[in-house]
Structures are given as C-alpha cells and as structure tokens.
Amino acid sequence: MISVQNIKKSYGDTLAVSNINFSVEQAELFGLIGPDGAGKTTIFRILTSLILPDEGKAILNGYDVVKDYKKIRQIIGYMPGRFSLYQDLSVEENLNFFATVFGTTIEENYDLIKDIYKQIEPFKKRRAGKLSGGMKQKLALSCALIHKPEILVLDEPTTGVDAVSRKEFWDMLQRLKEKGITILVSTPYMDEASLCDRVALIQNGQIMQIDTPDNIVKSFKHELIAVKTENMHKLLHDLRNFSDTHSAFLFGQNIHYTSINSKINNEELKHYLQKNNHKNIEINKIQANIEDCFMELMT
C-alpha cells in the first residue's frame, strides 16, 4: 500500500512537483501518465527514498520514505528511467550481482522472474551493453524483481522499446500483479494508460485527475469528431480559427475536434471548411480516449 500526501519538491527556484496526493492499493497496477518533464521521475525518486520531498509525506507499506529509508530500500524494486545496469557485465553476472546485493540467489526467486528471464536466458553470456532495447528492459525488470520486492517502481519502462516488446512487458506486469506485487509505473504513452488499474494524469508537476482509465474516458463531456482533409496543416490552422471551436488537436492521421456547443453542427463545419478550399472532407464521430482527456485537461 502506498499513500502520498501533499508532496512538494523544487530544485532551486524551479518547482518540480506540488500538491501530489494519491494512494495505491496492494496488488494494484497504478500508472502515472504524463509528458516528459511533468514530474513523474521526481515523484518516483521521492518514493524510492532517493531524494527528499520539501513538504509532505509518503508511506510505503507502513514505512516513511524519509525516516525509514533503509526499510524502504529492502522492500522496493526500482527500475530507473535510464538503463542502469552494468554494460560490461553479462546478463547472468548482472542478475547474480543484484541477487547477492539483496542477500538472495537467482535460484531462490527464480519462480518470480522465470517468465521474463527465460526469454533472455539464451543470451545470458552476452554483455548487457550489447542487448537490444527490449531485452535490456527485460533484464532490468528481472534485476528489479530478483529480491521479491513488495512494491515495484518502474520509471518509463517502455520508452524506446518496440511495440511487440512493449506488449510483452505489460503482459508481464499483469502477471506480477496477480502475484500480489504492488506496481507503480510511469509512461509518456497514453495508449498504455488503459492497461493500468488506475491512472493519475500529471502535467507540469500537478496531478490533474486520478481514476480508472474507463472512468477517465467517461468523464469526457464533449462530443468528439475526427476531421480529415487533403491539407492537414491548413486544416488545423483553419479549425483553430473557427468561431465554434473548443479544441483541435492533431492525432495521427486525423484532427480531433470539439465544439463549444454541446452538439456539433457537422453541416456548418463542412460548409466553413469548403469555403476555405478544403477538399475530400471526412468527418466521423468517435469515442474519446485517454489522450483526448489528457488534452482536454491541459486546455
């Protein structure tokens, strides 16, 4: 169980995070979702006792992150955002090292890491620096798990990893959760939010919303349409100048558009776009996703 109350932290004059409040249940997969620089790493470093909060309190399984930092370091498994294993040590040596440092052996906890480790086991003699991105993450996760932590803290574990490995990685997190491990994970990828039990949307050092991914999507009040024409750049510009526009953001091939009116008048919009020389106009009503909610919170 994790409980964070009113955490505030600044680096010099720069306020990194403030007013951070959330709690995570045992065996819950909790996600911190936000862009780079939002303050996710700062929160994680406070929770792992690596930095001290200026204000506020954080309790992990009954231990205070400031006072009981030694205890905290026994019960957590931490995977920093940057690949932080020894590149000149082989896969096996890295794992062995972390096992001995935590006073255990690979054999003792092999069960826990089996699913993950057996995928990289064929390369166990290879130096960690020569592994691919996905394999590095699997090794880092194995190392963070080797001492059977009660709480797992993963800072952007899927950044820079290919789509297949990302999917595998989240499957593994689900299995670990089923074993009773509390997991705190951060990601800049909005599509991964729906894989968490609950998420906190974070922006500029503030938590904007905490809820299950479903509820967050449901809380999106506006009608949402996807607009597409031949000249997307001009389209974005024109939509933003349209008097009825509430928001217009580029998402992949489409522009997601909301209106200040509760109901979008498609004909009027089409007419406006035609007047501005847009051709092949496509307008489709769509369901909001987490990213839309995130953008909505930001505006």
Next chain:
Amino acid sequence: MKRFIGFLKKEFYHIFRDRRTLIILFGMPVAQVLLFGFVITNEIKNVKIAILDHSKDEITKQITNKILASEYFILDKNLSSDNEIESIFKAGNVKEILIFENNFAKKLEKYGKANIQIITDATDPNTANLIVSYTSAIILNYSNRLNVQSNVPMQIQTKTRMFYNPELKSVFMFVPGIMAMILMLISAIMTSISITREKEMGTMEILLVSPLKPAQIIIGKVMPYVILSFINAVTIIVLGMYVFGMPVQGSIPLLLAENVLFILLALSLGILISTTTDNQQAAMMKSMFGLLLPTILLSGFIYPIENMPIALQIVANLMPPRWFIIIIKDIMLKGTSFAFVWKETLILVAFTLFFLIISIKKFQIRLE
C-alpha cells in the same frame, strides 16, 4: 559479507574487462619508472669532449688519459688550433673542450703552476656545471697525487663525501618520487573515476536503492585498488632495486607498510574527489590538477623544498607526498627504523583520517 564479496567481484570484472584501465594500471608504473630512471637524469655519462693540447708533454698526456679513463668522458677529437673551438661547438656533439697551455709541464715544474682552460657548451647550464665539476675533480685528484710525490709542504684540502648516495645517483631521488606519484595517480584517479562512473551510468541510483550500506559501497570500490596499487608499489621497488641498483637499507616490511598507508591516503583522497563530482571527466581533471602537479612540483620530488619561497614551503608541507617521500628515502637509503619516521607516518595517518571523515560525511545516501 556475501554482499560485499559480490560487490568486490563486480569491481574486478569492471577492471579486468576495461583494457584501457588495465594498461594504465600496470603499464604506467613500469613505463614511468623506466622513463624517469633513464631519461631524466642528473648524471653525466659518455660526454664527448675535445682536447687542444698546445704542450703535448708527459703531464698533459697523463691528465688526458686520466680524464678519458673515467666513464664520464670520451674523446671526440684532438684539436690543433684555437680556430677550431667555435666550429666544433657549433657542430653540437662536443660539450667540453680542454685546452692545455704550451710548455705545460715545464711551467708546472718551474713555477708550480700551469693552466688548463675548460670551455663548455652552456646552452644547457645544468649539464655544463656538472661537466665542469666532474672535470675539475679529476684534475684536482691528479694534482694532489703530484703534490704527494714532490713532497711539497702540506696543503689543506677539502674532501667531500656524499653520504647515502655516494655516486650522487639521481635514480635514488626519482624512485621514491615516482612511487609517490604513481600511487597517488593510480589510487586517487582510479577510485574517483570508478565511483563517478557509477553516477554517470545511473547505476549509483540502484546501488543506493539497495540494502548496501555506504561504507560497503566505498570499501568495495576501494579494496581492489588497494590490492592493485600494492602490486604496483612492489613492482616499482623491485624495478628500482634490480634495474637501477637502488638499495633498500631499512626493513622491507616497514617499507611496504608505509606504502599501504600512503595508498590508503591516496584512495581516501580519490573518494573525496568523487563525492564532489558527478562525472568522470571532472573527476579526472580534479585528480590531475589537484594531485599530479603538486605531487611533482611541491613534494621535493624534483625541486628541493628548501629552495622555495617561504609561502610555497608552507604549501608544500600540506602535500602528503612530501612526507611519504621523506619516509621512503629514509628507509631505503638510510636504513632508518620506525623510531625515526614516526612523525612523518603520523602526519600521513592524520591526513588519511581527515580525508576519510570528510568523504564519509559528504557521501550521499540520496541522489542530492
């Protein structure tokens, strides 16, 4: 304890897998000892000289033979006139020319006095000085023998004897100095780099978030270098003894113990440097400028401290290598026992404790 051994094993992997480190660790000491020993030398050997003998009698021949019989000088050319002096110096090979005036033997017999002119190429003043004093010594020696034979009334002669290093071998100067320098470099630079590397690679983050205690991390980092530096110290002593004929008059266990003490001192300095830096480059620069230059310039290794301005002498006293060099010279050359170097040893112990306490205080259990 098992944790600690695991940590040590990891450190040795790092060292033995990094070829660059290995070369620095084991190649540098040998290369430096040999370089300093052979290249930077204050002795003269096989200096080429020319002789212009206007007299060509029995005595000038004897003096010439005596000078050439020493291993210091070899005859490059016999000159026949004063005009050649300029050109032979310009050619550059000959460093000294001896000129005997005419009727040398006769004048010596008649007036008890004859002149030899010594001309040297003083573009390198130190060497010129050395050559002149070596030559004068030989000639003086010869004239003394003549005095004995001719029963001239007693004359007072000064006789110099160089204690501990009778041949004034500069290697005796350099070996302790190089030892101080290399142990300082290897120990301090290597530890500070290996600790800052963990910071740079981000692995310090997970070491901190592990049950490892700061003391375990520090000792684990330092231990391999204690062993490796000790091997280096032994290598330098052995090279000094067998390649340069450096004597070890005192007790070898004491010598080695003092070396271990100095290694610990340098390591604690390395830790201190690493606690104040976040990347390898900065650690390297700090170690280089902060340690290497003072060790060479202010430790009495090359330049005698007694000749420095008072302000610099005070600064020099704050340089740990200075005391180490005194200890090593005393033990190796004078064969003194611990009773005579305990003060210097105490100073080194104090330095070590001082650096260790600061670094443990400064070692962060967190990232900031």
